Amino acid sequence: xxxxxxxxxxxxxxxxxxxKIECRSLDFQATTMFWYRQFPxxxxxxxxxxxxxxxxxxxxxxxxxxxxxxxxxxTLSTLTVTSAHPEDSSFYICSARxxxxxxxxxxxxxxxxxxxx
Amino acid sequence: QKEVEQDPGPLSVPxxxxxSLNCTYSNSAFQYFMWYRQYSRKGPELLMYTYSSxxxxxxxxxxxxxxxxxxxxxxxxxxQPSDSATYLxxxxxxxxxxxxxxxxxxxx
Numbered sequence: 001x002x003x004x005x006x007x008x009x010x011x012x013x014x015x016x017x018x019x020k021i022e023c024r025s026l027d028f029q030a031t032t033m034f035w036y037r038q039f040p041x042x043x044x045x046x047x048x049x050x051x052x053x054x055x056x057x058x059x060x061x062x063x064x065x066x067x068x069x070x071x072x073x074x075t076l077s078t079l080t081v082t083s084a085h086p087e088d089s090s091f092y093i094c095s096a097r098x099x100x101x102x103x104x105x106x107x108x109x110x111x112x113x114x115x116x117x
Numbered sequence: 118q119k120e121v122e123q124d125p126g127p128l129s130v131p132x133x134x135x136x137s138l139n140c141t142y143s144n145s146a147f148q149y150f151m152w153y154r155q156y157s158r159k160g161p162e163l164l165m166y167t168y169s170s171x172x173x174x175x176x177x178x179x180x181x182x183x184x185x186x187x188x189x190x191x192x193x194x195x196x197q198p199s200d201s202a203t204y205l206x207x208x209x210x211x212x213x214x215x216x217x218x219x220x221x222x223x224x225x
Binding site for chain 2: 002004006034041043044046091093095105107108109110111113
């Protein structure tokens with residue numbers, strides 16, 4: 001149980017294009033999902049908290065107009081990197097909180113590696 | 118002082134060894150503590166979680182939390198090559214704060 005999927009697993013795009021990443025909780029409902037970014041040999045950096053049916057809460061320094069988050073259902077959140085640039089290349093990971101489970105824990109997706117040329 | 122400090126290693130041990138991984142933290146408001154395992158180019162996988170000081174055991178893994186010292190540990194007994202991964206400590210309340218991760222290699 002507690003499986004989170006992400007799609008795509010890897011994407012390469014040209015500078016200036018937009019990329020959408022999907023995060024799905026497969027066997028539980030997630031009222032809250034989180035989006036992280038991870039650089040090589042660095043810790044996970046929380047970008048934003050996504051709550052179903054409401055606006056996402058962004059961490060300080062994260063541009064909300066660049067990283068658009070939509071959490072339209074209890075099992076799906078999307079992150080759209082708009083007008084991507086090479087410095088946006090990174091490993092993006094989502095997690096979902098299983099509020100209905102015995103513990104309030106986050107389960108992570110497998111990640112999406114974005115390369116912007 | 119960073120909220121969570123974790124020695125990045127790398128740590129290399131022979132198969133069968135006992136591994137000790139540690140994190141310290143500064144925020145006494147943290148309510149729960151977790152250990153995640155992350156294989157290369159994959160998302161983190163939840164290994165252990167705990168809410169209180171003390172020990173929690175699950176198979177070959179033991180998580181230890183000492184809130185008075187703001188110190189948590191993960192012990193791996195009879196380590197296996199398949200345990201080779203990066204181990205991340207995480208803690209918090211509403212949001213998780215992660216350590217940088219310790220890269221572990223278990224040599225056959």
